[in-house]
Amino acid sequence: MNERADTSAPFSPAPITILMLLVFFNFLSRGLFSPLLPMLEQEFGVPHAQSSSLFLTMAVCFSISMMVSGFLSARLHHRGVLVLYELWVGAALLLCAVSPSFILLQISVALLGLGAGLYAPSGLASVVNLAGPLHWGKALGIHEMGPNLGLIAAPLIVGLLVPEVSWRVLMGAVGVLNWVNALFYGLFGRGGDFAGAPPNVKNLRYIAGNRTFWILTLFFVLAAGSAMGLYSILPTYLISGKEMNASLVNNIIGASRVAALAVIFTAGFLADRFGVKRFLALIMALAGLFAFLLGALEGRLLLAAVFLQPLFVSAFFPVVNTAISAITTPATRNVAWSMVIPFASAIGAGATPALLGWLGDRGSFDLGFLVLGGMTFFSVLLVPALRLSKREE
Secondary structure (H helix, E strand, O other): OOOOOOOOOOOOOOHHHHHHHHHHHHHHHHHHHHHHHHHHHHHHOOOHHHHHHHHHHHHHHHHHHHHHHHHHHHHHHHHHHHHHHHOOOOOHHHHHHHHOOHHHHHHHHHHHHHHHHOOOHHHHHHHHHHOOOOHHHHHHHOHHHHHHHHHHHHHHHHHHHOOOOOOHHHHHHHHHHHHHHHHHHHHHHHOOOOOOOOOOOOHHHHOOOOHHHOOOOOOOHHHHHHHHHHHHHHHHHHHHOOOOOHHHHHHHHHHHHHHHHHHHHHHHHHHHHHHHHHHHHHHHHHHHHHHHHHHHHHOOHHHHHHHHHHHHHHOOHHHHHHHHHOOOOOOOHHHHHHHHHHHHHHHHHHHHHHHHHHHOOOHHHHHHHHHOOOOOOHHHHHHHOOOOOOOOO
């Protein structure tokens, strides 16, 4: 698949917005488990470490699915994979909704992770295919609003509906909405009518031999830990660990994600205008600082950090995805994302909340936030080693 040659062609946001809806439902479906975690602990009678293992199970299965998604996209094309992803996630959520025990819930969550992992390689490849290289930042900025909208909606929906509606009904309803969105994309979606590259030895060697790819992978892992990892355990940390009001916590977390939307969209435009290296340095430093402050502060200052931290870490994703697009070919981009995102998911979004939950059971919730924040902050020292195209620097 050749890169679009006409970089002066007008940029159309409509097809990107349809893809953004697909990733919105991905993050909404997985994001429900974070605000529901205290209720799941109570209903199934499990401690923090066991309940937070749901995120590790989901993340590991998400990673496995993503790594093999190239074989599916080579046969079904990216469009077929995206429809399959929505149907699968909807079915998995319905199984979660009817699970009578924690073990069966964990199996259903594993299936949810397998379905959700199909999205990113095909979705991101479709996004950059719809926009010329000069518009990648804008296109990815629009697309990356989807994850934050999903993470905004999850705590707000739970806070609004769960007092009146059981968590099982809520999960089942979101599962059905995934099916409706699969139909909508099938009728109106564009951009995925080409085959993906399978993760064969040649393609893997091409990507793995690039030092910049591994630095970006480390950034992705740390950013995922500061975004999805902290998000997953944050309500439990604040409600159980800091004894804060559940409604207040969910409202502040939801409001922070609303404010993050403007940051994401602006970051995409600024990456197109000024390049990504200096933005990565700034974003990683600020994301690390505020993750550290989550473990260091108390009271109102802690709530201020809860609100501000997502504003910075959310700006990371459109910028780093632009960088990954710049160091790969159109044929191998889905393979690159199927390599980098599994690391980020398994370690950042999976192991991070599981480790924080383990620390929480031992009265040391704060330590995990301090360590992750410090690692993210000092990763900025690797930014000068990135080797990008002249325009992207």
